[in-house]
Amino acid sequence: MATVDYLSFSLKLIAALGCGLIAGVFFAFSTFVMKALAQQPPAQGIAAMQSINITVINPWFMTAFLGTSITCMILIVFSLIKWHYPSAAYLLVGSLLYLIGTFGVTIAFNVPLNDALAIAKPNSTEGANLWAKYLANWTFWNHVRTIAALAAAALFTLAISK
Numbered sequence: 001m002a003t004v005d006y007l008s009f010s011l012k013l014i015a016a017l018g019c020g021l022i023a024g025v026f027f028a029f030s031t032f033v034m035k036a037l038a039q040q041p042p043a044q045g046i047a048a049m050q051s052i053n054i055t056v057i058n059p060w061f062m063t064a065f066l067g068t069s070i071t072c073m074i075l076i077v078f079s080l081i082k083w084h085y086p087s088a089a090y091l092l093v094g095s096l097l098y099l100i101g102t103f104g105v106t107i108a109f110n111v112p113l114n115d116a117l118a119i120a121k122p123n124s125t126e127g128a129n130l131w132a133k134y135l136a137n138w139t140f141w142n143h144v145r146t147i148a149a150l151a152a153a154a155l156f157t158l159a160i161s162k
Contacts, residue, residue, distance in 0.1 A: 009160065011075055012091070016156035018068030019098055023149035025061070030146050034139045042131045043122040050122075053114045069103045087162035094155030101148025109141040
């Protein structure tokens with residue numbers, strides 16, 4: 001296998017695995033973590049989510065989340081340079097799905113919601129009102145992130161076979 005082919009295969013595999021891993025994390029939040037937090041009294045749900053939002057900033061998660069973003073940026077360049085390759089469209093669309101639908105949505109929607117929750121007083125009326133809105137809005141955007149990451153993983157998997 002030529003060096004370029006090996007590098008291309010490796011990047012596609014890293015992107016597929018990274019997107020799949022992130023989709024799985026977000027899927028867990030969408031299907032049971034947020035539902036479990038919503039069943040708690042608001043003060044407990046807020047406190048738990050505040051803790052999660054601090055704990056998620058760790059080397060393992062950030063490497064997967066940001067490393068996949070970097071891999072996608074490289075694959076965009078590769079797809080444009082090698083547009084005649086059969087996998088180029090899969091790489092371009094998969095990369096854009098992850099960068100816009102997962103990374104971009106996180107920065108534009110989920111992080112600002114997390115920042116607002118971080119300063120909420122769990123035992124206050126304002127905190128409880130914010131929590132109700134947070135649950136609906138954060139979970140909606142998390143569904144978007146989940147679908148985008150899963151679709152990107154599927155496209156990168158298809159690109160591997162091309």
